[in-house]
Amino acid sequence: xxxxxxxxxxxxxxxxxxxxxxxxxxxxxxxxxxxxxxxxxxxxxxxxxxxxxxxxxxxxxxxxxxxxxxxxxxxxxxxxxxxxxxxxxxxxxxxxxxxxxxxxxxxxxxxxxxxxxxxxxxxxxxxxxxxxxxxxxxxxxxxxxxxxxxxxxxxxxxxxxxxxxxxxxxxxxxxxxxxxxxxxxxxxxxxxxxxxxxxxxxxxxxxxxxxxxxxxxxxxxxxxxxxxxxxx
Numbered sequence: 179x180x181x182x183x184x185x186x187x188x189x190x191x192x193x194x195x196x197x198x199x200x201x202x203x204x205x206x207x208x209x210x211x212x213x214x215x216x217x218x219x220x221x222x223x224x225x226x227x228x229x230x231x232x233x234x235x236x237x238x239x240x241x242x243x244x245x246x247x248x249x250x251x252x253x254x255x256x257x258x259x260x261x262x263x264x265x266x267x268x269x270x271x272x273x274x275x276x277x278x279x280x281x282x283x284x285x286x287x288x289x290x291x292x293x294x295x296x297x298x299x300x301x302x303x304x305x306x307x308x309x310x311x312x313x314x315x316x317x318x319x320x321x322x323x324x325x326x327x328x329x330x331x332x333x334x335x336x337x338x339x340x341x342x343x344x345x346x347x348x349x350x351x352x353x354x355x356x357x358x359x360x361x362x363x364x365x366x367x368x369x370x371x372x373x374x375x376x377x378x379x380x381x382x383x384x385x386x387x388x389x390x391x392x393x394x395x396x397x398x399x400x401x402x403x404x405x406x407x408x409x410x
Contacts, residue, residue, distance in 0.1 A: 222354065229279045233288070237274050241290055248292025249274045252397075255296035277396040284335055284358050289396035299391045299399040300324060302334070307406040311381050316356070316406060319370040320389070327366035331394040333358045334367075338375050341383040349386040349403075356387070361394075383408055 198211065237246070249270030256273070260266045268276070270292065278288045304321045318336060326332040337353040357373040379385055385406040391399040 226279070226283060229282045230275065233275050233278045233282065234271075236278075236288065236290075237271055241274070245290050245292055246270060248294075250292075252293045252296055256298055277392070277398045280335065280390070280398055281333075281392060281396060284333070284355060286331070286333065286392070289394075291395070293393075293395040293397045295393075295395065295397065297397075299326065299393045299397050301399050301402045302389065302391065303402060305387075305389055305402055305404055307387050307404060309375065309379050309385060309406050309408045311379070311408070311410050313372075314374060315372040316375050316387075317370045317372050318357075318387070322366040322369045324391075326391045326393055327361045328363060329361045329394050330363050332361035333392045334361075334389055335392060336373075336387055336389045338377050339386040339388075340377055341379050341385050344382050344384055346384050349384075353388065379408060381408060381410055 247270075251270075253268050253270040253273045256267070257265045258268055274292075282288060302320050302324055305319060307316055307318045309316045316338075320334060321327075326334060335358045336356045338356040339349045339351065339353050342349060354376045356376050357371070359367040359371055361367065375385075385408060386403060387406050388401040388403040390401050
């Protein structure tokens with residue numbers, strides 16, 4: 179399905195109609211023939227599909243009407259951006275799945291109660307990362323003075339993009355879950371943190387990472403995307 183913005187005709191489109199895909203890059207809007215994606219049915223894909231199905235069923239069959247109302251109130255107060263850059267408001271169901279599927283995938287517990295804070299969590303715009311070929315580790319730096327780092331059951335999640343050739347200047351996915359760190363009330367996590375990348379990296383590659391913050395009440399931030407420096 180495509181999103182279409184009308185003005186004196188069609189101003190912008192994003193998505194697919196029939197056999198044509200419409201999108202935009204830094205130069206202009208463009209269209210191309212639609213290609214059918216390959217479905218390798220990997221373990222990671224099967225896992226996220228299971229998580230999504232579980233959370234969707236939980237909303238309909240287990241979540242109390244009071245908690246559904248709280249999620250709907252949160253959704254009505256939180257502005258999001260769609261693929262055209264327009265401000266939209268998701269449903270409570272959308273936010274419940276968005277927040278809790280992410281938590282379950284990385285091993286945290288589902289949060290049923292809707293958030294009382296009617297805003298997305300802050301993003302950490304200070305993040306940076308370096309991959310060392312010698313150690314085969316990514317060193318990831320973040321601001322451990324932010325509220326999530328000093329809150330029990332809050333997390334920062336990091337995902338790795340598929341390594342690209344060094345002439346590539348943009349990456350939009352796919353992403354692989356890489357690691358996460360839990361906040362702590364008495365002692366926040368120490369930055370930087372080293373971890374092994376889930377996808378192999380070599381000298382000369384370009385690698386993008388993105389991070390999200392999940393607060394204890396399950397509110398999930400927008401992503402922060404960075405380019406990881408690869409060194410010998």
